[in-house]
Amino acid sequence: MPHIFQATDEGTPLRRSGRPGPALAGDNSVSVRVERRAHDAARGHAVVATLGQRALAGTDFSLLLEQTVSLVADAMKVAAVAVCEVAEDGRLLVRTGHGLLTAVAGQTSFSDDRRSFPASALDSETPIADPPDGSPLSRDPFLVQEGLVQTVAMRIPGRSRPFGLLIIGARQQRSYSREDLFFIHAVANVLGAAFERAAMDRAEEEHRALERQMLNGQKLESLGLLAGGIAHDFNNLLVSVLGNAGLALAELSSTSPVRSRLVDIELAAQRAAELTRQMLAYAGRGRFVVQRVNLSDLVVELVTLLRTVVTRTADIDVRLADNLPEVEADASQLRQVVMNLVTNAADAIGGAPGRIEITTGRMTATREYLSRSCIGQDVEPGQFVFVEIADTGCGMPDETLARIFDPFFTTKVTGRGLGLAAVLGIVRSHRGAIAVESTPGVGTRFRLLLPTAGTAPVSRAVPHAAQATPASCGTILVVDDDAGVRTVSTLSLERAGFRVVTARDGEEGMALMERRGDDFDAVLLDMTMPRLSGAETCHLIRQLRPELPIVLTSGYTEPDTEARLDIRDVAGFLQKPFTPASLVKMIQDAVRRRAQEHGR
Amino acid sequence: MTNATPSSILRDAAHELNNLCSTILGFATLAEETDPQNSSIAGYLTEIKLSTEGVAAIASRLRELSQELVGTEPA
Numbered sequence: 140m141p142h143i144f145q146a147t148d149e150g151t152p153l154r155r156s157g158r159p160g161p162a163l164a165g166d167n168s169v170s171v172r173v174e175r176r177a178h179d180a181a182r183g184h185a186v187v188a189t190l191g192q193r194a195l196a197g198t199d200f201s202l203l204l205e206q207t208v209s210l211v212a213d214a215m216k217v218a219a220v221a222v223c224e225v226a227e228d229g230r231l232l233v234r235t236g237h238g239l240l241t242a243v244a245g246q247t248s249f250s251d252d253r254r255s256f257p258a259s260a261l262d263s264e265t266p267i268a269d270p271p272d273g274s275p276l277s278r279d280p281f282l283v284q285e286g287l288v289q290t291v292a293m294r295i296p297g298r299s300r301p302f303g304l305l306i307i308g309a310r311q312q313r314s315y316s317r318e319d320l321f322f323i324h325a326v327a328n329v330l331g332a333a334f335e336r337a338a339m340d341r342a343e344e345e346h347r348a349l350e351r352q353m354l355n356g357q358k359l360e361s362l363g364l365l366a367g368g369i370a371h372d373f374n375n376l377l378v379s380v381l382g383n384a385g386l387a388l389a390e391l392s393s394t395s396p397v398r399s400r401l402v403d404i405e406l407a408a409q410r411a412a413e414l415t416r417q418m419l420a421y422a423g424r425g426r427f428v429v430q431r432v433n434l435s436d437l438v439v440e441l442v443t444l445l446r447t448v449v450t451r452t453a454d455i456d457v458r459l460a461d462n463l464p465e466v467e468a469d470a471s472q473l474r475q476v477v478m479n480l481v482t483n484a485a486d487a488i489g490g491a492p493g494r495i496e497i498t499t500g501r502m503t504a505t506r507e508y509l510s511r512s513c514i515g516q517d518v519e520p521g522q523f524v525f526v527e528i529a530d531t532g533c534g535m536p537d538e539t540l541a542r543i544f545d546p547f548f549t550t551k552v553t554g555r556g557l558g559l560a561a562v563l564g565i566v567r568s569h570r571g572a573i574a575v576e577s578t579p580g581v582g583t584r585f586r587l588l589l590p591t592a593g594t595a596p597v598s599r600a601v602p603h604a605a606q607a608t609p610a611s612c613g614t615i616l617v618v619d620d621d622a623g624v625r626t627v628s629t630l631s632l633e634r635a636g637f638r639v640v641t642a643r644d645g646e647e648g649m650a651l652m653e654r655r656g657d658d659f660d661a662v663l664l665d666m667t668m669p670r671l672s673g674a675e676t677c678h679l680i681r682q683l684r685p686e687l688p689i690v691l692t693s694g695y696t697e698p699d700t701e702a703r704l705d706i707r708d709v710a711g712f713l714q715k716p717f718t719p720a721s722l723v724k725m726i727q728d729a730v731r732r733r734a735q736e737h738g739r
Numbered sequence: 740m741t742n743a744t745p746s747s748i749l750r751d752a753a754h755e756l757n758n759l760c761s762t763i764l765g766f767a768t769l770a771e772e773t774d775p776q777n778s779s780i781a782g783y784l785t786e787i788k789l790s791t792e793g794v795a796a797i798a799s800r801l802r803e804l805s806q807e808l809v810g811t812e813p814a
Contacts, residue, residue, distance in 0.1 A: 369797050369800075369801065372793070372797060373794060373797050376790040376791075376793040376794050376797075377790070377794070379786055379787070379789075379790035380763060380787050380790045380791060380794075383783040383784070383786040383787045383790070384783070384787060386783050387770075387780040387783035387784065387787075390779045390780050390783075391777075391779075391780065395774065395777075396773050396774065397770045397773050397774045397777065397780065400766045400767075400769050400770035400773060401766075401770060403762070403766045404763050404766045404767060404770075404787060407759050407762040407763045407766070408759075408763060410759055411755075411756060411759040411760075411763075411794065414752065414755055414756065414759075418748075418752060623786070623790060626786075
């Protein structure tokens with residue numbers, strides 16, 4: 140049974156020294172005592188009213204708790220006041236305190252054993268005092284440690300359960316008056332309302348965060364559909380622009396004044412292609428060729444290129460980890476990520492002397508670490524490899540940092556604001572995370588985390604460009620539903636010396652394969668076609684001619700399930716829009732490799 | 740992704756594409772005017788202009804979509 144506090148009508152609090160009031164010290168007449176009690180009660184009411192007002196005004200909860208313990212200690216002239224909260228694990232955790240000697244807020248806790256004081260107060264609707272000698276209730280050792288000899292505890296009420304305790308302690312013998320008890324009770328009630336409000340605020344914030352997460356997901360989904368929907372037609376048109384520009388250039392003499400116009404057309408078309416590619420990447424729809432990638436190797440391959448985007452006044456410092464676990468990723472997209480981040484770092488440094496550090500490594504990312512990251516809050520904790528790009532550039536204020544992944548947000552004069560948006564999409568589609576730190580005037584640090592691949596490494600089988608002089612003879616089957624692409628591809632390949640047979644879709648392509656499959660030396664196969672898709676056509680061709688080189692081409696990727704063709708099954712992948720030169724080279728390489736492998 | 744909305748992204752993308760289309764069409768016209776007698780590239784330039792107009796049509800559709808989305812998106 141809890142010890143119910145017995146208030147005294149004649150208690151010593153009415154004689155507190157130094158306390159302002161109408162009575163003189165030593166004057167203990169009945170009228171003076173009554174007057175002092177009235178004064179104490181009025182003062183208590185004023186404190187409760189002040190706290191209530193602050194709670195209603197939405198004062199920061201932690202600040203309100205601090206103000207409460209301070210005001211209560213002052214009003215009651217007691218040595219120590221603490222607010223304890225019932226933690227999720229049931230412990231009575233000291234949330235904030237005034238005059239405590241050893242307690243640490245957020246760390247020190249009382250026993251949650253209801254047979255001990257002050258935990259026993261959680262079961263009482265009225266204040267509970269220290270148990271008297273001989274009581275079956277034990278006293279929490281922490282009270283002794285704090286030197287508290289006269290303590291009162293009052294539960295902080297909540298709708299469904301108590302939030303915690305308000306504990307008042309004295310280090311000298313004293314008693315508590317009825318007014319003191321009313322006061323403690325009233326303060327605990329105000330605290331209960333404040334705890335309730337804080338819990339509602341927390342729930343509301345969690346709800347808003349969930350809504351934001353869903354909204355972002357919807358945005359990405361709708362953008363992905365839109366970007367994917369237009370990319371196919373859009374890139375086919377750009378193939379036509381780039382192809383015809385390239386073919387026209389081939390017709391002109393090296394001194395023709397028209398050449399520069401055509402080169403400008405090519406540049407503009409390539410910029411349009413880049414814009415689509417970044418949009419697709421942002422929407423997470425650009426992923427195509429998944430393979431095992433070693434991040435350190437990837438950075439090594441890029442270093443020479445990276446140095447070209449950095450001014451001479453800036454140094455690139457590369458620190459790569461050995462024996463890094465591989466990740467399953469689209470290598471070309473990861474190159475784009477590193478390139479975009481290094482370009483940003485170089486821009487942040489500008490023409491001033493500076494340093495860019497590129498570091499790779501492995502790390503364990505906890506849920507807490509991931510929850511603090513800019514992207515990847517919903518990623519499962521575990522083993523990751525990382526590539527970090529840090530610069531000593533101008534850094535960013537928080538308001539800029541909050542928007543850097545927004546498409547078309549840029550602080551650069553000439554930027555399009557798609558670089559980091561693409562990085563976001565790529566990392567998200569690889570189920571990775573990004574942590575960003577930036578300090579204005581000091582620099583910025585991007586750390587990109589990717590989950591490690593689960594099993595043993597396999598050999599990388601990305602087709603490499605041919606080193607020998609390419610051959611340009613043989614017959615190529617071009618399967619594409621877009622007339623412009625078929626025309627440009629045919630003209631480009633014929634100019635290079637190939638014979639070309641075209642098909643308008645996968646079914647027509649398979650009909651040709653069945654009739655004269657042995658005639659073909661390679662196939663250029665579009666991925667997105669009506670009736671029979673590129674992936675299905677590829678599968679059927681493999682059954683007829685397992686050794687025939689197939690070069691896939693696409694303006695965008697289908698959903699992963701369909702597009703997950705093993706890169707080792709095809710001779711190469713040509714991203715639309717492509718130029719005549721890149722098409723010819725890809726086909727030449729495929730034909731040459733096949734000839735070498737089969738001794739032809 | 741904190742402030743951008745699908746409508747603003749589409750609007751900006753359409754703007755960029757229209758600029759690029761204008762550039763391509765402009766250079767194609769200049770190329771024709773620079774050497775009007777060169778019949779060997781006339782067909783290629785015509786194809787370039789036709790394809791670019793196709794891109795411009797897509798950009799126009801994107802802009803329309805962005806306008807349709809305005810007002811349907813949460814702030």
